[in-house]
Amino acid sequence: MSEASPGIVQHMSHHGWRGKLKVILYCLLPTVTIVCLAETIVRVGGFDKPLAGSIFFGNPGSVDPIHQSDATLFYSLKPNIRTTWQGGTVTTNELGLRCPEIGPKQAHEYRILSLGESSTFGARVEDDQTYSAQLEMLLNVGHLQQQYKVINAGVSGYTSFQSLKYLETRGLSLQPDLVLFYHEQNDVLPTPYSDREIYESRSHGWHRSLAEFSAVYRVISNAVARHRIESLRREVETPALAAAGASDGFAQIDGGLDYPSERTRVSVAERLENLDRLVDLCRTNHVQLVVIHPTYADSTRHFCELTEFCEGKGVAMYEAYDALHPVGVGVHECFADECHPNQQGHEALAKGLYEFLTSAQCLPGEEQNSNDIGVE
Secondary structure: OOOOOHHHHHHHHHHHHHHHHHHHHHHHHHHHHHHHHHHHHHHHHOOOOOEHHHHOOOOOOOEOOOEEEEOOOEEEEOOOOEEEEOOEEEEOOOOOOOOOOOOOOOOOEEEEEEEEOHHHHOOOOOHHHOHHHHHHHHHHOOOOOOEEEEEEOOOOOOOHHHHHHHHHHOHHHHOOOEEEEEOOHHHHOEOOOOHHHHHHOHHHHHHHHHHHHOHHHHHHHHHHHHHHHHHHHHHHOOHHHHHHOOOOOOOEEOOEEOOOOOOEOOOHHHHHHHHHHHHHHHHHOOOEEEEEEOOOOOOOOOOOHHHHHHHHHOOEEEEOHHHHOOOOOOOOOOEOOOOOEOHHHHHHHHHHHHHHHHHOOOOOOOOOOOOOOOOO
């Protein structure tokens, strides 16, 4: 048999590759069709929204009306909602913040960005009862030329890492003049990996990209997160956690927070690094900083790495203990549960912060310190 000419062999080889490509495409077509159909169903039906148990809150498996998955912050508040949550009306603006809409900054407007955990968010109180909302009201009384706006960016369950990441990626664009920072108990919750380790891992980088792209992947990741968190909750649940009904609660030892022997969401070293980064961000952007030392129902006045950091770095710190544990008042009078201030507690915090900001000369018209962030 005579050998085929090179041209014929090349033609047959080319034809063979085309055939193989067609076979591959035919094999992939059903899979692609199923994936596209699943993406459409999940997106239209809203099934990619996290269930309560997947991000710490509510009854496991119930629909979470106020939180959504967030590729950068793990989760955040849904924008433009108005619903009842944990006994209070929760309203968010178009940015997913529990405060009125934020327009362009005016010439005589002084902005305070309030960062924090569930006490800042205002768990178990109404929108206008949070200490951020009440502080804004107090600041604007009697001021005709200066307008104060306090932006509540608190989210239940947030750690200092999440609020720092919010400030880096979104908060500074709001042009704050002062940042309030309220974080403690969520940092010490036990976890296999810290928030920073998860965020900086290569796998989480892929996770963030896939979560932004695929609704089906969000459903899967929410289900996995819900399973892991419920397993962790059963292992470490305490009376304080049971009373709080959320992650914002942990056992108190000598008035402070107990750091368990295993890993926590934010280690002591990471907490101090977060604070250093917070100070640097504020200094670089000419923003004042006031760190609030949180207190809870069973807390006693105490020193910890937070108070030592502020004292050592000269950072302005407001001690919340006196406001929430006034002399002659029952230990739980200002709290809705073991962790969260009630309406009376938020009023006391707002008044205390107002007096602190005034006396510390943090407000416009007052003499400012040398570096604009409460640092000597």
